[in-house]
Amino acid sequence: MRVEILCTGDEILTGKTINTNYSHIARRLVEVGLGVHWGTTVGDDRGSLLQAFRQAGERADAVIVNGGLGPTVDDLSQEVAAEACGVPLVLSDYWMKRMEESYARRGRVMPPNNRKQAMLPQDAEFIDNPIGTACGFAVTIGKARFFFTPGVPREMRRMVDEQVIPRLLALSGITGVTRLKRFHSFGIGESRADGMLSDIPAFQDGSIKLGFQAHYPELETKLAVRGDSEAALAAVLAPVEAEVRRRLGNFVIAEDDQTLEGVVLGALLAKGLSVATVETASGGHLAARLAPQPGAEKVFRKSVVARNPAELGIAGANDDAARTAATALRAETGASHALALLVEMDDGPERPDMGGTVCIGIADADGAVTRPARLVGNRDWVRAGAVEMALDCLRRHLLGLPVDERIDFERR
């Protein structure tokens, strides 16, 4: 089945807003096995919209349209869809009532221009929006089924997952339920991860689709699976999930919606521990990962950020300095764990092998451990890698895993 995405709106067309809705919809289509074949962007312009609907209706089997369902005059999607179908717009009493109730619940009266959002092409299929006033709908233009979704990201995301994708799967003859299992790792590059996992039989025979997405310094490994039922799906997924977890091993920092900082804070909270951090050259980025998290007020004691190690009475980024900095901070703050991240960036103009020397120190009641590393890349790259490595070292230390396992981003 050939699926297209059609995004509308002057803000998107003119580049004022970066089109993250497009990439979200496209990724979801790929994840459920539908794929995406064409993307179109047009502005809030009647002529362009009509032409785009007609051209997509000739090329595609299904089209997801995003945007243009708002209450203002430049929101044209319903109107132009009706024109392309050759039908009038008809007021949906049901949606008017839903909108009025929603305003009433918040003690407000619905503005008159919201009525426009309840005008749908005659005989359109209604697509529910449980969290907004822009309702979706589906119509057929040319040979394609068109699904209309609002531009507000959280409304679009929920409607695509709950309303549009099930209809697309039904249209395509793909039946059953889908699930996406995600592993987040630090320290393995995409090609190495692919080499470590691709010979698993379920990936070879296509019963589970393996995919990767690199967001340096993290790598996301995705397992997309479809089954006739939740039980059948779980039966296929469970052993493969366990095998992936085993093979990626200590490099798995989090799963699904977890984050590395969340896992670290969770481990500290669970054991009634606390933490303080000190960093040089990473300029507060380490503290900025931990301190704002929910629950951090119970765990996070204090952070010290120095641009120059001399401010801390130490020199360089080596084992001695990291041990000294962590131990001193632990004594000063009374935290159960102190984490020191020392970074010395290379001097001079940027060149290909440029990078930074890193040393991480962790002090606890048993003493201090250190982890030196040499990271290559520009300053932002080294800083991001060093902060991730510091958090990962603390995670490993708290979970009793080795802190000095070699990672793909370091040179030794």
Add this chain to the structure above:
Amino acid sequence: MRVEILCTGDEILTGKTINTNYSHIARRLVEVGLGVHWGTTVGDDRGSLLQAFRQAGERADAVIVNGGLGPTVDDLSQEVAAEACGVPLVLSDYWMKRMEESYARRGRVMPPNNRKQAMLPQDAEFIDNPIGTACGFAVTIGKARFFFTPGVPREMRRMVDEQVIPRLLALSGITGVTRLKRFHSFGIGESRADGMLSDIPAFQDGSIKLGFQAHYPELETKLAVRGDSEAALAAVLAPVEAEVRRRLGNFVIAEDDQTLEGVVLGALLAKGLSVATVETASGGHLAARLAPQPGAEKVFRKSVVARNPAELGIAGANDDAARTAATALRAETGASHALALLVEMDDGPERPDMGGTVCIGIADADGAVTRPARLVGNRDWVRAGAVEMALDCLRRHLLGLPVDERIDFERR
């Protein structure tokens, strides 16, 4: 003139990579007065590319194609362009020599598959890429002139500015030179800024195009102007630039490529001053703006990040606490200026009027000044606004401007 953007590549089509190249090209087209009328995204697929070239060739006068000029087999732009034009690909001896020389300068031998990058459609117009191996070219397909650019962002950006836009302006009959003047402000919303500026005659008569781009908490005000010569352009722009600067007044935090943190560091460096910071609830985000900047090693002394004000021996986010925290930090670090940012986020589940109470303190040799504020929004919104406000207060203090001018994002 009708201009379209056509982006190619599976990574973009499938949403794996967010299409920031599209928004960059579109913004540049709008800024020089050309506008953009249609966007298309297709994958590395011969059939889709050919169809997309032909359809755009029927709709547009000019098309910027991005991507597909690399050395690998899935890079198809030259090949499909030649097919669409009905001409063979021909080796450019000039580009082969340029690539070989570029490899030789780095002491390397050019891999054989780079030869593909010198194969251009017969009679194509050569478009120089001064910083990469993917050369650009222009051909005519249907009624449109197509400009091919590489997907590597820094190469694309330079080629669009230096090579493509001048050609598009010539095609469109627009002559002369263009300039974009940018003001960055903090504390004024887009609609108020529009109200403050839109009656300036040059904006009314269209001789200068006024535009805004909000990146909360900052607002970018853009003046796009075109003239027959640099001198003519400067003559038009200079008085309007001065008038905009006067009207936006103390809210202008930076201009053009400057940043707020850069302006603050510059003011400190120029006067031989130094700074230390202390923050609660903003979790290191204040330090993360200042400490990593070039030149910060001469100015930035130390930062303390506490989740809980009690860690600093203070309570709440009020004038007394801010004064105490700033004065103590100045004494401890010996910095000429100490900046304290205290934030108390509202408790409980998120609700529309939720926000945070903020107090900023600045201590210097003359004593301490404070700036209380109430910011509304979710935690991320309040944190971003509070960090910006702290940096802006320090900027204002260093430049002798009032630190307590009311901003649009606060409630009093």
